[in-house]
Amino acid sequence: xxxxxxxxxxxxxxxxxxxxxxxxxxxxxxxxxxxxxxxxxxxxxxxxxxxxxxxxxxxxxxxxxxxxxxxxxxxxxxxxxxxxxxxxxxxxxxxxxxxxxxxxxxxxxxxxxxxxxxxxxxxxxxxxxxxxxxxxxxxxxxxxxxxxxxxxxxxxxxxxxxxxxxxxxxxxxxxxxxxxxxxxxxxxxxxxxxxxxxxxxxxxxxxxxxxxxxxxxxxxxxxxxxxxxxxxxxxxxxxxxxxxxxxxxxxxxxxxxxxxxxxxxxxxxxxxxxxxxxxxxxxxxxxxxxxxxxxxxxxxxxxxxxxxxxxxxxxxxxxxxxxxxxxxxxxxxxxxxxxxxxxxxxxxxxxxxxxxxxxxxxxxxxxxxxxxxxxxxxxxxxxxxxxxxxxxxxxxxxxxxxxxxxxxxxxxxxxxxxxxxxxxxxxxxxxxxxxxxxxxxxxxxxxxxxxxxxxxxxxxxxxxxxxxxxxxxxxxxxxxxxxxxxxxxxxxxxxxxxxxxxxxxxxxxxxxxxxxxxxxxxxxxxxxxxxxxxxxxxxx
Numbered sequence: 001x002x003x004x005x006x007x008x009x010x011x012x013x014x015x016x017x018x019x020x021x022x023x024x025x026x027x028x029x030x031x032x033x034x035x036x037x038x039x040x041x042x043x044x045x046x047x048x049x050x051x052x053x054x055x056x057x058x059x060x061x062x063x064x065x066x067x068x069x070x071x072x073x074x075x076x077x078x079x080x081x082x083x084x085x086x087x088x089x090x091x092x093x094x095x096x097x098x099x100x101x102x103x104x105x106x107x108x109x110x111x112x113x114x115x116x117x118x119x120x121x122x123x124x125x126x127x128x129x130x131x132x133x134x135x136x137x138x139x140x141x142x143x144x145x146x147x148x149x150x151x152x153x154x155x156x157x158x159x160x161x162x163x164x165x166x167x168x169x170x171x172x173x174x175x176x177x178x179x180x181x182x183x184x185x186x187x188x189x190x191x192x193x194x195x196x197x198x199x200x201x202x203x204x205x206x207x208x209x210x211x212x213x214x215x216x217x218x219x220x221x222x223x224x225x226x227x228x229x230x231x232x233x234x235x236x237x238x239x240x241x242x243x244x245x246x247x248x249x250x251x252x253x254x255x256x257x258x259x260x261x262x263x264x265x266x267x268x269x270x271x272x273x274x275x276x277x278x279x280x281x282x283x284x285x286x287x288x289x290x291x292x293x294x295x296x297x298x299x300x301x302x303x304x305x306x307x308x309x310x311x312x313x314x315x316x317x318x319x320x321x322x323x324x325x326x327x328x329x330x331x332x333x334x335x336x337x338x339x340x341x342x343x344x345x346x347x348x349x350x351x352x353x354x355x356x357x358x359x360x361x362x363x364x365x366x367x368x369x370x371x372x373x374x375x376x377x378x379x380x381x382x383x384x385x386x387x388x389x390x391x392x393x394x395x396x397x398x399x400x401x402x403x404x405x406x407x408x409x410x411x412x413x414x415x416x417x418x419x420x421x422x423x424x425x426x427x428x429x430x431x432x433x434x435x436x437x438x439x440x441x442x443x444x445x446x447x448x449x450x451x452x453x454x455x456x457x458x459x460x461x462x463x464x465x466x467x468x469x470x471x472x473x474x475x476x477x478x479x480x481x482x483x484x485x486x487x488x489x490x491x492x493x494x495x496x497x498x499x500x501x502x503x504x505x506x507x508x509x510x511x512x513x514x515x516x517x518x519x520x521x522x523x524x525x526x527x528x529x530x531x532x533x534x535x536x537x538x539x540x
Contacts, residue, residue: 003027003118004314005137005149007125007162009035011045011100012286012303013155014107018058019311021116023435023495025318028118028147029111030139032156035121036108037101041183042263044215044223045100046296048379049093050386050412050497051304053429055103059110066106067098068218071192073378075370078201082370085378095378097194097215097223100300120147125161128152128282135281150318151281153310155303158270160288166279172272172342176349177294178228179267180235182244185220186259188251192216196373202250212247213296213377225267235266269293271342277331285310290338294345295352296377297384302341305386306334308433312495315435316472316519326520329394337387344382348372386412389498396500396517401507405491406484407499413491418477419446428477429497436473437500437515438493439463442485446478459488459506466508470515494518 004020006013009031017027047055047067056063071094075083087094111117120139127138137147154162163170198211210227217223226243228235241261249256272291277284286303293299310330317323352369376383389395389410407413415429418440431438441463467476482491485502492500492514501514516522 001318002134002148002150004318005030005135005147005152007137007152007154008156008160008286008288009033009104009108009119010155010157010286011103011107011300012307013153014104014111015055015058015304016153016155016285016307016311017117018107018110018114019307019433020315021114022058022433023312023315023319024116025311025315026116026118028120028149030123030125030137030147031119031121032124032141033121035119037104039099039101040263040265041099041217041221042181042223042265043100044097044183044217045103045300046215046298046377047096047098047103047304048298048301048384048386049095051301052096053415054304054308054433055106057429057433059106061106061110063096063098063103063106065218066102067096068192068216069094069096070194070216072190072194073374074190074193074195075374076195076197076200077370078199083374085374097217099217125156125165128162128165130280130282151283151314153314154282154284154288155286155307157287158272158291160284162282163274163284163288166276166282166284168279168284169275170272171275172270172291173346174270175232175268176271177269179225179269180228180240180243181226181265181267182224182240182261183217183263184222184224184244184259184261186222186248186257187220188214188222188248188257190214190216194377196370196377197251198370198373200247200250202246212243214251221262228266237264240264267293271346273335273339273342277335278327283310283330285334289335290342292338292342292345294376295348295373295383297341297345301379301386302334302338305337308496309334312433312435319435320472323520325393329392329520333389333392333394336391337389340387341383345376348376348383388412394494394500394518394520396510396514399501399503399507399510399514401503401505401510403486403489403502403504404484405482405489405499405502407502409499409501411499412497413493413499414483416479416482418479421476428479428493431475431477432493432497433495434475435495436475437470437495437518438477438491439467439470439474439511440477440479440482440491440493442480442482442487442489442491443478444480444487446480462508463490463506466506466511469508470512472515472519474515492518 003026006029073085123139129136135152194215213225215223245256270291274289285306375381490503
C-alpha cells in the first residue's frame with residue numbers, strides 16, 4: 001500500500017512520521033528545505049508533560065540536557081512576588097523549555113535510522129490530486145516529481161500550501177500580541193526558575209510598562225520576551241539593547257550584569273483557526289490548521305497533539321481499510337479542543353490587557369490576573385490545560401457498567417505503573433501509540449506477586465477472553481491502582497492516551513461496545529460526507 005505523504009519537516013511533521021512508523025505505517029516527508037535547521041536560540045518552545053512524554057517515547061531519547069525543565073516559576077508585580085510555584089516529578093511536573101532547532105534535530109536523529117520514513121529534501125509542493133484510491137502530490141525544484149500516497153497531511157506551517165491548494169479558509173485575528181525577544185547568556189538571581197514580571201518598577205507608565213517574561217535554557221542561556229504596545233513600531237537594536245540593560249539591572253539590584261547577546265527577534269502572535277481540517281484524503285495539522293500563542297499558550301503543544309490524535313487513526317485505516325467516521329473524528333476532536341483554547345484566550349485578552357476601567361480597582365483583581373496568566377504559561381486551566389474529547393463522536397453511549405474515576409471520559413489518563421503482558425513493569429504512557437487500544441485492569445496486590453501467580457486467577461481469564469474478542473487490536477495491562485478507581489475497575493484507553501470509559505468489572509458486552517465506538521462505529525466505516533465527496537481534486 002502507498003505511504004502517507006507528510007508535507008513539512010518541522011516538529012509536527014517529523015513527529016507524525018515517527019508516530020506512524022511506530023504503528024508500522026510508511027511515510028514520505030516532503031521537506032522544502034535542505035534537511036537541517038538554522039540554530040536560533042530566540043526561537044524556543046515550551047512543552048508540557050504530555051507532549052514531552054510523546055516526543056521522548058517516539059525518539060527513545062530523553063530531552064533532559066537538550067532542554068531545561070524549570071525548577072520553579074514566579075510571578076511578580078512591580079517589586080512584589082505574587083505567586084511562586086515549585087515543580088516536582090510526581091504531583092506537579094515541570095514544563096520543558098527547548099530551542100526549536102534542538103527539538104527538530106532530536107526528531108531528525110530518530111528518523112535517520114527509521115526504515116519506514118523517507119525524507120525528500122528540496123521538495124516544494126505545488127499540486128495535489130485526489131481520487132477514491134489515493135492522493136498524488138507534485139513537487140518542484142531540483143528533485144521535482146510526482147508522489148503517490150494513501151493520504152496526505154499538511155504540516156507546512158502558517159502559510160500552508162496544502163491549505164491554500166484545498167481552498168480552506170483560515171479566519172482569525174492578526175497580531176493579537178507582539179513581543180521583542182532576546183536570547184542571552186548571563187547570571188540572574190534565580191537558578192533555573194522562569195518568571196513573569198508585570199509592570200516592572202523601572203517602567204512606570206504608559207502602554208510600554210507591560211510585562212517581561214524570562215525563561216531559562218541550558219548552559220546559562222535565557223530567553224527574555226517584552227510585551228510590546230499595540231502598533232507596528234519597529235523594534236530597533238537600540239530599543240532592544242535598552243530593554244535588555246534596564247531589565248537585567250532591575251533584576252540584579254541596580255547594575256547591569258555581564259551578558260552575551262546570542263540572538264534576537266520579534267514574536268508576533270496570531271489567532272487563526274482553519275474552517276476544515278480534512279478534505280477527502282487530505283488533512284492539515286499544526287500551524288497549518290491553527291495559530292495561537294497569547295498568554296503563554298504554545299501552538300506547538302497543540303500541533304504535537306494533532307499528530308498524536310491523527311497518527312493512530314490513519315494507521316488503523318491504513319492497515320484495515322476505510323474508517324471514515326474515525327478519520328472524520330480528527331477534525332471534530334482536535335478543532336473543538338483548539339477552538340476552546342482560542343475562545344478562552346480571546347475572552348481573557350480584554351481583562352488582562354485592558355489595564356484601565358473599574359476592573360483595576362477591584363480588590364484582588366491583579367493577583368487573580370497573575371494566576372490566570374501563570375496557568376496559561378504552565379499548561380493549566382482554560383488557557384493552558386490539554387483539551388478533552390468529552391463530546392467526541394467516538395464516545396460510547398449508554399454503558400450500563402460505566403463508573404466514574406478521577407479521569408473523566410475523553411481526558412488524558414494518568415501515567416501509572418503497569419504490568420505488561422510479558423510480566424515487566426512499565427509506565428502506562430510507554431504502551432501508547434502502538435496502534436492498539438489499552439485495556440487496564442485495576443488489581444491491588446498484583447505488583448507484589450509474579451505475574452504467573454495471578455494471570456490465571458480470579459477475573460483475569462474472563463477479561464483476557466473479552467480482550468481477545470474485541471473488534472480491533474487491544475493490549476491487556478494490569479495496575480495496582482489508578483486515581484479514583486476501585487478494585488476490579490477496567491479502563492479502556494485510546495492509543496493517544498485519552499480515556500474511553502471505565503467499567504465496573506469484566507463486562508464483555510460493554511467493553512466490546514466501547515471499543516467498537518472508539519474506532520468509529522460498528523463497521524468502522526461509512527459513506528463519505530458531502531464535503532469529502534465533492535472535494536475531488538485540488539491543483540494549483
